[in-house]
Amino acid sequence: EFVLTQSPGTLSLSPGERATLSCRASQSVSNSYLAWYQQKPGQAPRLLIYGASSRATGIPDRFSGSGSGTDFTLTISRLEPEDFAVYFCQQYGSSPPYIFGQGTKLEIK
Amino acid sequence: QVQLQESGPGLVKPSETLSLTCSVSGGSVSNYYWSWIRRPAGKGLEWIGRIYSSGNTNYNPSLKSRVTMSVDMSKNQISLKLRSVTAADTAVYYCARGEDIRKFDYWGQGTLVTVSS
Numbered sequence: 001e002f003v004l005t006q007s008p009g010t011l012s013l014s015p016g017e018r019a020t021l022s023c024r025a026s027q028s029v030s031n032s033y034l035a036w037y038q039q040k041p042g043q044a045p046r047l048l049i050y051g052a053s054s055r056a057t058g059i060p061d062r063f064s065g066s067g068s069g070t071d072f073t074l075t076i077s078r079l080e081p082e083d084f085a086v087y088f089c090q091q092y093g094s095s096p097p098y099i100f101g102q103g104t105k106l107e108i109k
Numbered sequence: 110q111v112q113l114q115e116s117g118p119g120l121v122k123p124s125e126t127l128s129l130t131c132s133v134s135g136g137s138v139s140n141y142y143w144s145w146i147r148r149p150a151g152k153g154l155e156w157i158g159r160i161y162s163s164g165n166t167n168y169n170p171s172l173k174s175r176v177t178m179s180v181d182m183s184k185n186q187i188s189l190k191l192r193s194v195t196a197a198d199t200a201v202y203y204c205a206r207g208e209d210i211r212k213f214d215y216w217g218q219g220t221l222v223t224v225s226s
Contacts, residue, residue: 035212044113044216045203056214088154092211096169098144100154 002026004089006101012109019076021104023089028069033092036065036074039103040085048087049074076106084108111136113204113217121198121224127191131204131217138162138180142207143187145178147200148219155200159207160187194224 003026013019023034036049047056049065052072062077076083088103117129131143145157158168160178168176177190187204201221205213 033211037213037216042218044218045205045213046216047212047214050212090154090212096156096171097159097167097210098146098156100146100156102153 002091002093002099004091004099004101006087006089006104008104009102010105010107012107013079014109015079015081017079019074019079019083019106021074021076021087021106023067023072023074023101025070025072025091029072029091029093031068034065034067034072035090035092037088037090038083038085039088045088079106081108111206111215113206113215115202115204115217115220117220117222119221119223121194121222122226123195123224124193127189127194127198127222127224129189129202129204129220129222131187131189133185133187133206136206138182138185138187142210143178143180144205144207144213145187145189146203146205146213148203149197149200157189157191157202159210196224198222199224 005024007022031052034052037045039045053065064075066073086103086105089101091099112134114132121127139162144159148154158176158178160166175192179188201219203219204217206215
């Protein structure tokens with residue numbers, strides 16, 4: 001069974017700090033097929049990163065994605081107040097074609 | 110700006126059929142992939158299925174026997190039917206658009222469906 005494991009479950013940081021979120025796959029993932037999303041309470045999820053490292057339209061350049069194989073990272077270089085939210089990764093693969101990580105909650109310290 | 114809005118009954122009885130609609134505004138349903146995704150309380154996201162605007166479908170094998178998705182081009186809507194529901198189907202249901210099969214570029218806010226008698 002293919003699993004995406006995100007860590008940490010909760011990350012407590014202050015505005016202005018750097019955030020590093022991890023997404024680890026149980027099997028190798030093609031870089032083209034790894035995406036990151038942001039979700040705030042009561043809002044629709046928003047696509048941030050696709051293809052492991054490409055920013056979606058309108059996403060600020062403080063958001064960056066990296067990684068390959070089984071280890072992927074979302075980095076927010078300098079946290080803004082509006083960045084505190086839940087982040088989850090997603091891979092496209094075999095069957096079922098879409099698997100999601102359980103999410104990392106980024107909270108204000 | 111593309112917006113997706115899920116709608117449908119918030120309460121469904123066990124063994125009945127869950128029916129949801131995703132209304133698309135600010136864009137067309139044509140030439141896109143449309144997925145339904147759900148999140149049971151306290152659990153992670155689960156992909157339910159996908160339909161292309163042409164009508165081609167792919168369903169999660171774990172739900173395939175109970176799921177039907179369709180597209181209504183005249184209404185710019187996508188629909189989901191999930192038959193023979195149980196309490197395990199209680200979840201927030203999202204619709205999402207994919208401009209390609211790899212990712213979801215727009216999502217709805219989600220709608221909570223509770224299965225209970």
